[in-house]
Amino acid sequence: MAVVVRNTPRTDLAIVDQLGQYGVATIHEAQGRTGLCGPRLRPIYRPVRVAGNALTCEVAPGDNWSIHVAVELARPGDLLVVTPTSPCEDGYFGELLATSVIAHGVRGLVIDAGVRDVADLTRMGFPVWSRAVSARGTVKETPGDVQTPIVCAGAYVRPGDVVVADDDGVVVVPREQAAAVLERSRAREENEAAKRDLLSKGELGLDIYAMREKLAARGLRYVDEPGA
Amino acid sequence: MAVVVRNTPRTDLAIVDQLGQYGVATIHEAQGRTGLCGPRLRPIYRPVRVAGNALTCEVAPGDNWSIHVAVELARPGDLLVVTPTSPCEDGYFGELLATSVIAHGVRGLVIDAGVRDVADLTRMGFPVWSRAVSARGTVKETPGDVQTPIVCAGAYVRPGDVVVADDDGVVVVPREQAAAVLERSRAREENEAAKRDLLSKGELGLDIYAMREKLAARGLRYVDEPGA
Amino acid sequence: MAVVVRNTPRTDLAIVDQLGQYGVATIHEAQGRTGLCGPRLRPIYRPVRVAGNALTCEVAPGDNWSIHVAVELARPGDLLVVTPTSPCEDGYFGELLATSVIAHGVRGLVIDAGVRDVADLTRMGFPVWSRAVSARGTVKETPGDVQTPIVCAGAYVRPGDVVVADDDGVVVVPREQAAAVLERSRAREENEAAKRDLLSKGELGLDIYAMREKLAARGLRYVDEPGA
Amino acid sequence: MAVVVRNTPRTDLAIVDQLGQYGVATIHEAQGRTGLCGPRLRPIYRPVRVAGNALTCEVAPGDNWSIHVAVELARPGDLLVVTPTSPCEDGYFGELLATSVIAHGVRGLVIDAGVRDVADLTRMGFPVWSRAVSARGTVKETPGDVQTPIVCAGAYVRPGDVVVADDDGVVVVPREQAAAVLERSRAREENEAAKRDLLSKGELGLDIYAMREKLAARGLRYVDEPGA
Amino acid sequence: MAVVVRNTPRTDLAIVDQLGQYGVATIHEAQGRTGLCGPRLRPIYRPVRVAGNALTCEVAPGDNWSIHVAVELARPGDLLVVTPTSPCEDGYFGELLATSVIAHGVRGLVIDAGVRDVADLTRMGFPVWSRAVSARGTVKETPGDVQTPIVCAGAYVRPGDVVVADDDGVVVVPREQAAAVLERSRAREENEAAKRDLLSKGELGLDIYAMREKLAARGLRYVDEPGA
Amino acid sequence: MAVVVRNTPRTDLAIVDQLGQYGVATIHEAQGRTGLCGPRLRPIYRPVRVAGNALTCEVAPGDNWSIHVAVELARPGDLLVVTPTSPCEDGYFGELLATSVIAHGVRGLVIDAGVRDVADLTRMGFPVWSRAVSARGTVKETPGDVQTPIVCAGAYVRPGDVVVADDDGVVVVPREQAAAVLERSRAREENEAAKRDLLSKGELGLDIYAMREKLAARGLRYVDEPGA
Secondary structure: OOEEEEOOOOOOHHHHHHHOOOOHHHHHHHOOOOOEOOOOOEEOOOOOEEEEEEEEEEEOOOEOHHHHHHHHHOOOOEEEEEEEOOOOOOEOOOHHHHHHHHHOOOOOEEEEEEEOOHHHHHHHOOOEEEEEEOOOOOEOOOOOOEOOOEEEOOEEEOOOOEEEEEOOEEEEEOHHHHHHHHHHHHHHHHHHHHHHHHHHOOOOHHHHOOOHHHHHHOOOEEEEOOOO | OOEEEEOOOOOOHHHHHHHOOOOHHHHHHHOOOOOEOOOOOEEOOOOOEEEEEEEEEEEOOOEOHHHHHHHOOOOOOEEEEEEEOOOOOOEOOOHHHHHHHHHOOOOOEEEEEEEOOHHHHHHHOOOEEEEEEOOOOOEOOOOOOEOOOEEEOOEEEOOOOEEEEEOOEEEEEOHHHHHHHHHHHHHHHHHHHHHHHHHHOOOOHHHHOOOHHHHHHOOOEEEEOOOO | OOEEEEOOOOOOHHHHHHHOOOOHHHHHHHOOOOOEOOOOOEEOOOOOEEEEEEEEEEEOOOEOHHHHHHHOOOOOOEEEEEEEOOOOOOEOOOHHHHHHHHHOOOOOEEEEEEEOOHHHHHHHOOOEEEEEEOOOOOEOOOOOOEOOOEEEOOEEEOOOOEEEEEOOEEEEEOHHHHHHHHHHHHHHHHHHHHHHHHHHOOOOHHHHOOOHHHHHHOOOEEEEOOOO | OOEEEEOOOOOOHHHHHHHOOOOHHHHHHHOOOOOEOOOOOEEOOOOOEEEEEEEEEEEOOOEOHHHHHHHHHOOOOEEEEEEEOOOOOOEOOOHHHHHHHHHOOOOOEEEEEEEOOHHHHHHHOOOEEEEEEOOOOOEOOOOOOEOOOEEEOOEEEOOOOEEEEEOOEEEEEOHHHHHHHHHHHHHHHHHHHHHHHHHHOOOOHHHHOOOHHHHHHOOOEEEEOOOO | OOEEEEOOOOOOHHHHHHHOOOOHHHHHHHOOOOOEOOOOOEEOOOOOEEEEEEEEEEEOOOEOHHHHHHHHHOOOOEEEEEEEOOOOOOEOOOHHHHHHHHHOOOOOEEEEEEEOOHHHHHHHOOOEEEEEEOOOOOEOOOOOOEOOOEEEOOEEEOOOOEEEEEOOEEEEEOHHHHHHHHHHHHHHHHHHHHHHHHHHOOOOHHHHOOOHHHHHHOOOEEEEOOOO | OOEEEEOOOOOOHHHHHHHOOOOHHHHHHHOOOOOEOOOOOEEOOOOOEEEEEEEEEEEOOOEOHHHHHHHHHOOOOEEEEEEEOOOOOOEOOOHHHHHHHHHOOOOOEEEEEEEOOHHHHHHHOOOEEEEEEOOOOOEOOOOOOEOOOEEEOOEEEOOOOEEEEEOOEEEEEOHHHHHHHHHHHHHHHHHHHHHHHHHHOOOOHHHHOOOHHHHHHOOOEEEEOOOO
16 A cells, blocks of 8 residues: 655755755755764765755565656756665665666665665765665566655655765755755855864964863863873 | 685586576566576776676685686686685785686676775776775785685685676576576567567556556555545 | 872873874784774774874773763873773763764774764764764763772773774773884884785786695695585 | 754553553554564563553663653653664663563563663562663763654554554554554454364364465465475 | 475484584584584573474564475474564564474474564563574565575574574584494583583583693793782 | 683672662762763563673674674673674574573673573573564674773773663773772762651751852842742
């Protein structure tokens, strides 16, 4: 009794693409340290960065049938986000499926499971963040939900939320907050540029961030090595 | 009371080398989704692919003595397959052993344990699939069996079975089935080439594989987003 | 009630730099198979090698405050070694902190936790060995000890001990033993060069190391495959 | 910038208590195999079963401050559900906090982190499902959200959803579906009683569920052992 | 294309039952430290011990269909051994299946996956060794092989091999060796009884096993604490 | 080149025994949240509590030889603490060794590896904290250090330090601080008794610990559910 939801909302690609100019760490901070997928998701090649609208897909363990269903709903600028109903490291996705989703404008894959054909996917420049690499294929016996809210590596993702992924991992930005998070990411980056300049000259974070007093208040003590 | 078995059978290198032209995922499918080592075995560099006759070797935890014994039994075209009697991530194999086995025609190493000197091994182009990288060396106190059937990362391997390994992992082909699996791998690849062509033009797997009716029979329902 | 210890001893950089010419596996053997951090610490890029004086820093889970404190104590040639009081994979260290420590002569980072901005750190050529990569940032609420003895990934490290790290992992050399370990590393390497030459010509370790008799004494038996 | 939401809805305790008469496995099936927390959450003693209204609480790693905040919002029949913003096994909760929440009618704790004082908690009969047992205490420096939707061990939980937990694990029932799931749990249990009777007499599932034809259609073949 | 093999051989129950009087550790030693399943398999209750003829069953991830097939082949004295084709912690087996296999004389379950209804199974006294406890149910879409050789938690098991399991884990005795292993287990136990007597009187293993000379030969040195 | 150190200092048993009246969590807090072994060490039975002088022992992976050496150095009131040089879950210790150490007054075992014969050990009331239970035995080929400082599950332990272990885990108290930590544990317990009384009457930690103002200062906001 799986469900496929059509006509789900998406985030304006202009906003998606601008968010994609910021790193995952920056965006994660800019939205209050929320929305991060767990660090078990790693890119199959580096360096890499991509942003897209979440095209969500739930799969049974060892069964990739609903990925085929999801392809039909793909729109240019989508990023496929796949999660199994129970933990599985099988190779759900390979070069043939990549060929298929690329033809429909999908920009990459985030999957809390395994992928295969990673040499081909790397050569094709199709970015993937996965929990494992495994040649073990899957069956097509049990359909799962497509374009419904899912939990992927601990993050809650709804169709059309913005997903940004790079060497550091994967972050999900709720579509209602995408514009605001973009703004805060920009501000954060500018602020960091000023700090970087001071730090590269050797100034201390202790002074730039005025931490000394607060540290003393928390009981930090300086002592000298006994024999020094 | 360890045993070394001499004169074990091997698979014809002509077949081994042809199998080595196919990916691990393809061969795994071609032999009915069997024979795969678990995904904890990863290559130390990528891209990479190799095929060889299994030269099997069991080792005690933290003890690589029987690898030295195995070298004497190596024949050109062999691939060394090593498994510890209990899980261990120590560095059983490094640049000196690689120098030794290369001199005897060994093509690579599959080990459900750790390796070291990976910078050297990478520079030498000696392919290794391992569970870990660790500088921790091993002792030489307890010999293990050489050229007997073993379980390596969950796969059953006998001396002379064909082992193929690439970016996706490691697969074992029983020597009696090597020729048949080669044939089926070829057929599979040809079949996929036709599919790839259709998919790259945007045709859907749903249509190519005639899945729609079967999906409906399994209860898949399409609905529209409430607010759409 | 955290403590910062000033004026801790350091190892002579001449010795540190010479130790840095040997691999971690060699040094680990040369000091009697001790001092290795666990293999969960992996470099963010490869190939890589660095040696430095340990600048130790303990952090609370999800809190990188004391790293800022540590920067002030950094001296050229130091290698920052960070350990959390309980296991944590958050991204404690990124491009801004790297900019800061580089300005103070720090040569790299060993951390039994996560790092972020790994694309930037790789581009900057700042070597890092970590347990994870994670975009999840940290707070600054709880200071930890700086320049006190710590346990990092299972190894005991004191300020000013020599830390050498490469593709194989991380090893700690107690500062009192640094000169002696350097000497033994040299001797070991020379000994290995002779062995390498013999092995590359196809001579067997069984003969070079005179193992055959000892193996027989431990009960190793040679048999022929029944059907052979 | 943490938030505490007051006056969140709860599920009628009459329904909660009736759901608590069914096992987690039954309820999980009755709501279409959804809502299960991952199996890393285990009870500190067995046998055990409890049901309650979710009182949700997010905590920083190594910091249990917001649990103290949550206590004030507790109502009789609540079950405290705690999740850290990044994985942590520290002991967030012990005998003192248990004494406090029991005084406010809280029935148990589900936490994707560690607990301590488990000998006391067991003696007090306060049920806990946790990821770990750890004596390592936590600080009180960083507040987290209370009574907002959270992801706990992979399950999405909102305040006032019904949480049922037993020896098999933890399941979350969305409050809007609680009555319907109760009904389906009842029906399922009755259906199983009939099956149990047949099975205990030795009838085969193959026949009771009429599987033989479907298995043959999927290609299942029966053969005799060659030598038999 | 799954296969069910009928009329597979079994080990004489008289031998099975006598083997069941020895602990897993004893039997493991008695057969040369082979045949052990990995320690991830743990009993759902303790203390417990059982021995039986292996009734082997391979299952797809998240799919328990072939367990239903296996029931028909069960004979009194069998012990069901189940392994998934890729790692899975779902609850493949619960109280209904236990009711069914008990009716056919099955003595217990060894499964490298999850089980559920563990409160019921414990109450029924049906022994289970599993990798996990999970309420997550399975589907019935993909049959797997029954009564073929399998690898379970790293051990190679054939139908009719003897499986002995207790608080320490699970060991597999090849049926051809069952009688000999029984004999050696007996001898081992008698030998240990004599040792136990000496040890309980305070005699040292160093003396009983005459280890002192061998230890000195391996370089063991005794020193006194400097300040003592 | 292993070393056995004789005549190492021990902590006065009067202090050890009084420390053993406090829980691990209490002692851990009383010494500033240090000295805890990681939560992977779990007791083989519960409830349990023991305190003793650390008798330290390093072992090679899969080799328990030095435990036999350690027995000779045991004194009444000792607690054996064993750590492998690389991670290993083999069963290093069973009923025979327990018989031996009990005869020498050893009170229990803490081991960052596996144990076996746990049914016997439980029956004998010999407390063990281990990383795993495994029937896999060990060899006696490579001696390790006895009564030297070691790292056990992340904690630094010296001979004669006090080790306290209970249902919550294991904590190490440096012998120089044992008397002071005992004093602070007492004070802490008295302080908690007063708190417990207030909490059991329903008073809030928020008020008892005067947290409200500090929480507001850290930005905690209270809001009402929108629809409430």
